[in-house]
Amino acid sequence: MASSSVSQRRVALACHDLWKLYGPDPRRAMNAVLSHGNDRERQRAALARSAHVAAVAGVSLEVHEAEIFVLMGLSGSGKSTLLRCLTRLIEPTSGRVLLDGEDLEKAGCKRMIELRRHAMGMVFQNFGLLPHLNVLDNVAFPLRVQGVDTEKRYARAREMTELVGLSGLEASFPNQLSGGQQQRVGIARSLAVGPQVWFLDEPFSALDPLIRRQMQDEFIRLQKMLRKTIVFVTHDVQEAFRLADRIAIMRDGAIVQMGTPAEIALSPANDYIAEFLRDIPTLRAIKAADVMQPLSDTGRPARTVPATELVEAILPMILDDASPIGVLDAAGTLAGQITTGRIAELARHGRA
Numbered sequence: 001m002a003s004s005s006v007s008q009r010r011v012a013l014a015c016h017d018l019w020k021l022y023g024p025d026p027r028r029a030m031n032a033v034l035s036h037g038n039d040r041e042r043q044r045a046a047l048a049r050s051a052h053v054a055a056v057a058g059v060s061l062e063v064h065e066a067e068i069f070v071l072m073g074l075s076g077s078g079k080s081t082l083l084r085c086l087t088r089l090i091e092p093t094s095g096r097v098l099l100d101g102e103d104l105e106k107a108g109c110k111r112m113i114e115l116r117r118h119a120m121g122m123v124f125q126n127f128g129l130l131p132h133l134n135v136l137d138n139v140a141f142p143l144r145v146q147g148v149d150t151e152k153r154y155a156r157a158r159e160m161t162e163l164v165g166l167s168g169l170e171a172s173f174p175n176q177l178s179g180g181q182q183q184r185v186g187i188a189r190s191l192a193v194g195p196q197v198w199f200l201d202e203p204f205s206a207l208d209p210l211i212r213r214q215m216q217d218e219f220i221r222l223q224k225m226l227r228k229t230i231v232f233v234t235h236d237v238q239e240a241f242r243l244a245d246r247i248a249i250m251r252d253g254a255i256v257q258m259g260t261p262a263e264i265a266l267s268p269a270n271d272y273i274a275e276f277l278r279d280i281p282t283l284r285a286i287k288a289a290d291v292m293q294p295l296s297d298t299g300r301p302a303r304t305v306p307a308t309e310l311v312e313a314i315l316p317m318i319l320d321d322a323s324p325i326g327v328l329d330a331a332g333t334l335a336g337q338i339t340t341g342r343i344a345e346l347a348r349h350g351r352a
Helices: 003-007 026-034 040-050 079-086 109-118 135-146 150-163 179-191 209-226 237-243 261-266 271-279 311-319 340-348
Strands: 011-022 053-064 068-072 094-099 120-124 197-201 229-234 246-251 254-259 303-306 325-328 334-338
Touching (some): 011 026, 026 040, 053 068, 068 079, 079 229, 109 120, 120 179, 209 237, 254 271, 261 271
Antiparallel strands (some): 325 334
């Protein structure tokens, strides 16, 4: 998905200069850090002198409506802490979080409970299912907490159970389900409340590789149907590049690079980012729309591919001839073309 199309959407969630410090006196240390303005080097020096650790260090970002925004990084990079600061499950030391324009720092305890029940959906690595409740009751549980009447909450629970592919298992208990099925219950439960923003913290990392791939496929299917605003945390670079509209790569609590998978794959910000990309099949990270050029005046290309398929555009050039391949947008309209020259240019830069 091109960054321009994402940036035209409404901002659903944002944070500005967000910090989370751990140590003996975080507020005092924060004042020392902020006294240096936006000078990151001096801020880091002040933090080091204070004997505090920044789990989140001056993060600013915007998540747009219906976007999958992935926070990626190694263990200890701050991605899960950042997600919890965005939901105020962890209180930030400094900075602002805005949910649909509302400043969450000003929201009292009662308001935050209301937002978590109605506006935020959360799925974590630990499925967190209630073992004494069957599938249907687990999915209906947040609606029960909201006080939704029995008929409505069970109708909604059945709808969500069917949506995630668990029809026929409504009466089963968690210990009767596989890991993948349990995670589907967790996903259905989080969707039951119809959240504005869906937060997922390493939801598939406890699953074996085959089930994990299947759950990624399921996640992509659900997003095509539901068009949710999603913040997704993962340490798996291939998972991030497969799912994301945009990615923020974190290190030591700060964002090192942020952009679409194609932007990061084509122009890594530094050696640290380049090292992340070593195991990524770049052709799978880049879409045809990311590298297409304007149409020429020589007529419509004889062959076309969807905007998502770069490999399918390259293979005919290699196996057949050098004719340009047309690229179709989501509406099936010819939007541009890919030429052998463009592919050669990518190859010279080592990104194809």
